[in-house]
Amino acid sequence: SDSHFPIPISPHHVDYFLHYPQFFPSSDQTDGSKKIQFADIGCGFGGLLISLATLFPETLMIGMELRDKVTEYVKERILALRTANPGQYQNVSVVRTNSMKYIPNYFEKGQLSKMFFLFPDPHFKEKNHRRRVISRFLLDEYAYVLQVGGIIYTITDVEELGEWMKTCLQDHPMFEALTSEELEVDPVVKLLSSATEEGQKVARNGGQTFQAVYRRIAPSL
Numbered sequence: 001s002d003s004h005f006p007i008p009i010s011p012h013h014v015d016y017f018l019h020y021p022q023f024f025p026s027s028d029q030t031d032g033s034k035k036i037q038f039a040d041i042g043c044g045f046g047g048l049l050i051s052l053a054t055l056f057p058e059t060l061m062i063g064m065e066l067r068d069k070v071t072e073y074v075k076e077r078i079l080a081l082r083t084a085n086p087g088q089y090q091n092v093s094v095v096r097t098n099s100m101k102y103i104p105n106y107f108e109k110g111q112l113s114k115m116f117f118l119f120p121d122p123h124f125k126e127k128n129h130r131r132r133v134i135s136r137f138l139l140d141e142y143a144y145v146l147q148v149g150g151i152i153y154t155i156t157d158v159e160e161l162g163e164w165m166k167t168c169l170q171d172h173p174m175f176e177a178l179t180s181e182e183l184e185v186d187p188v189v190k191l192l193s194s195a196t197e198e199g200q201k202v203a204r205n206g207g208q209t210f211q212a213v214y215r216r217i218a219p220s221l
């Protein structure tokens with residue numbers, strides 16, 4: 001249950017020193033000038049983060065994962081990569097948490113420039129739809145922590161869930177779809193289906209994927 005992992009009481013209490021020691025060599029240097037900008041929600045084994053870490057070496061990013069053992073695995077994976085590649089992978093970390101409850105504890109208003117929801121659990125039954133990580137209610141929260149212009153990336157191999165995520169985003173007043181030209185030039189879009197462990201599994205099995213990529217827009221007056 002949630003009582004087994006510590007939760008920062010506010011974004012100011014997130015331990016940047018612990019997560020990114022090379023960027024914050026001492027705990028009193030975490031003055032809030034550099035903040036986490038990418039969040040991979042339900043990061044699983046961390047494949048996307050590992051790819052993004054070298055693509056955006058100056059951007060701090062974090063994975064949020066509910067399963068304890070999986071989180072520990074990702075921690076070890078990052079530590080091993082840091083050791084094997086001095087100076088690299090210092091910008092990536094992971095935290096065990098329930099993202100459906102604690103996003104506002106980690107990120108302040110307008111802090112994030114990218115959020116990822118890759119191959120989230122489908123929760124097929126109607127009564128379990130409220131457990132889906134994309135919903136009308138949670139999109140309000142994501143809109144809050146995303147900066148104007150920030151992007152939500154979603155992908156799934158479950159067609160019905162893909163439709164659901166797209167509809168939630170399409171219906172939300174604070175999000176607009178990226179155009180096909182924008183999707184084409186965004187280097188991150190290519191990683192959605194190829195970088196994560198789940199994406200690779202789907203690709204091996206020749207499965208179809210359904211993506212929805214939306215931008216946080218300013219509220220219309």
Ligand code: SAM
Nearest residue numbers: 042043044065066098099100118119196197198
């Ligand atoms: N994104 C990864 C990938 O593409 O390989 C993992 C996909 S896996 C099907 C979904 C992940 O979301 C699981 O690792 C699960 O533990 C995690 N998850 C589910 N609910 C969560 C929640 N409320 N908070 C954080 N992680 C969650």
